[in-house]
Amino acid sequence: MTLAIDVRDLNKRFGDKHVVQNVSMTLEQGRICGFLGPNGSGKTTTLRLLCGLLTPDSGEGRCLGFDIRRQADQIKRRTGYMTQKFSLYEDLTLAENLAFAAQIHGLSGRKGRVAAALARLGLENRAGQLAGTLSGGWKQRLALAVATLHEPQLLLLDEPTAGVDPQARRTFWDEIHALAAAGLTVLVSTHYMDEAERCHEIAYISYGRLIARGAVEAVIADAGLVTWRAEGRDLEAAAAALRQAPGVETVAPFGAAVHVSGSDPHALEAAIAPWRSPDIRWRQVTPTLEDVFIRLMKDAQDNIR
Numbered sequence: 001m002t003l004a005i006d007v008r009d010l011n012k013r014f015g016d017k018h019v020v021q022n023v024s025m026t027l028e029q030g031r032i033c034g035f036l037g038p039n040g041s042g043k044t045t046t047l048r049l050l051c052g053l054l055t056p057d058s059g060e061g062r063c064l065g066f067d068i069r070r071q072a073d074q075i076k077r078r079t080g081y082m083t084q085k086f087s088l089y090e091d092l093t094l095a096e097n098l099a100f101a102a103q104i105h106g107l108s109g110r111k112g113r114v115a116a117a118l119a120r121l122g123l124e125n126r127a128g129q130l131a132g133t134l135s136g137g138w139k140q141r142l143a144l145a146v147a148t149l150h151e152p153q154l155l156l157l158d159e160p161t162a163g164v165d166p167q168a169r170r171t172f173w174d175e176i177h178a179l180a181a182a183g184l185t186v187l188v189s190t191h192y193m194d195e196a197e198r199c200h201e202i203a204y205i206s207y208g209r210l211i212a213r214g215a216v217e218a219v220i221a222d223a224g225l226v227t228w229r230a231e232g233r234d235l236e237a238a239a240a241a242l243r244q245a246p247g248v249e250t251v252a253p254f255g256a257a258v259h260v261s262g263s264d265p266h267a268l269e270a271a272i273a274p275w276r277s278p279d280i281r282w283r284q285v286t287p288t289l290e291d292v293f294i295r296l297m298k299d300a301q302d303n304i305r
Contacts, residue, residue, distance in 0.1 A: 002029040004154060004185035007061025007068065010049050012042075019045045020056070021208040027201075029153075032176065032186040034199035038297055042208040043189040044158055050187060051079050051154055064153050064185075075154070080147035084159040086139045090132025094123055094142055097131055098149060105150040117145040121175065137168025144175065148184075155179065157188040161195065173198050193290045202289075204296055212296065220292050226268055227261040227287040229254070232280035245271035250294045261291050 005027040012020040019042045027033050035043045048054040052068045052075035060067075066074045088097045098117055102110040118124045121141045126134070131142060140160060147155060157176075161169045173195065180186055180200075188199065196202050197216050204212035204219070212219050230238065239258050243251045247267025252259050262268035276282060 003027065003062075004029040004031070005050055005061070005063050007050060007063070008059060010046075010056045010059035010061070012045055012049060012054065012056055019208050020049060023049070023059075023205075023208075023210045025050075025203065025210065025213060027185060027187075029185050030180050030183045031201065032180050032188065032199045034196040034202040035187065035189040035205060036191070036196055036202060036293060037205035038207070040207075041205050043205045046205055046210075047156055047158065047187050047189060051075055051156055053079070053081070053156075077150075078153045080150070080152035080155045082143050082147040082155070082157045082160050084162055086143060088131050088139075088143060088146060091130060093128050093130055094118065094134075094145075095127040097142065098146060101146045101149050107150060113149060117149050121145045136164045137171070140164055140168060140172055144172065148179065153183075153185065155184055155186045157186065159189050159191065161190070161192065169195070193288070193293065196289060204293070206296060206299075212292075216289055220287055220289060223287065223292040223295065224263050225249075225261050225287045225292055225295055226263065226265045227259050227285050227291050228268065228272055228282050229257050229259055229285045230272075230275070230280050230282050231257045234279060238275045238280060242271060242275070247271045250291065250298060252291065252294050254288075259285070259288070259291055261287060261295060 003026050005025065008024045010020055010023045023046055035047060037043050045054065049056050051063050052072035055069060055072065060069065062068065063075045064078050068075065092100065095114055095118065098114040099110060102113055107113055118127050121144060123141060123145065126138065131139065134142065161172055176186055190196055201215050202219060203210055235258050239251050242248050242260055247262045247264050248260060248271050249262045260272060272282060
């Protein structure tokens with residue numbers, strides 16, 4: 001086992017806001033780790049601390065074998081970073097953006113590298129198109145091509161598929177898994193539950209604190225959540241009443257159904273009992289990651305003092 005990341009007790013403050021609080025974690029090389037959490041909870045700051053792009057106020061560790069404090073420049077050279085907002089030059093063509101990135105990184109054989117990157121992501125026919133004229137999915141592919149052009153060992157993705165259609169997202173994730181299979185380690189922040197489930201493991205950040213970590217199945221199991229699924233008529237009235245009932249921690253619509261969850265199975269059963277009728281069908285189900293995410297968000301407390 002080769003650890004790409006091994007950090008302990010990382011802390012970061014911006015003014016009086018404690019953005020990252022005592023975060024410790026390890027991650028093996030070639031793994032994809034998804035970071036989830038409420039907006040403003042410190043996900044992006046945590047990602048940047050893990051890979052040496054920000055210096056922690058306290059704590060220590062290594063990334064790609066380098067000390068995150070003393071050897072941050074070495075880590076940066078081996079890291080690809082794809083931001084949420086498209087940040088390439090819109091008045092340059094795809095090929096020109098890639099050529100510029102190759103020059104910035106001081107790469108040799110630039111023409112060959114640019115051609116290979118275009119081919120790998122299916123961009124050859126658009127090489128001469130201005131980047132600003134691309135749709136969201138094609139911009140995403142170009143950004144990924146630029147972020148991986150210098151063959152990094154670590155890839156940092158900050159909500160990379162926001163506003164992108166489902167087909168483009170699937171194509172993107174197929175490429176991410178292919179890169180990970182070749183040994184690239186990937187850190188990705190996302191709000192999409194289906195994307196989180198595509199990761200080898202996930203980390204839930206709640207206002208600076210790492211409160212859940214592991215494979216999706218393990219995080220769901222460790223949440224200790226019991227979930228009932230209701231289908232039928234008059235669900236809106238039932239859902240409204242159950243939100244106020246003792247023993248019910250979350251009520252969430254799932255299409256034409258409703259998921260009702262709690263950590264005390266007996267209290268949950270008692271809350272549901274008045275709503276059992278021929279018009280509403282109930283069955284216990286395995287909680288989804290979204291059920292757990294909603295519960296964790298409900299328990300989260302903002303760290304702005």
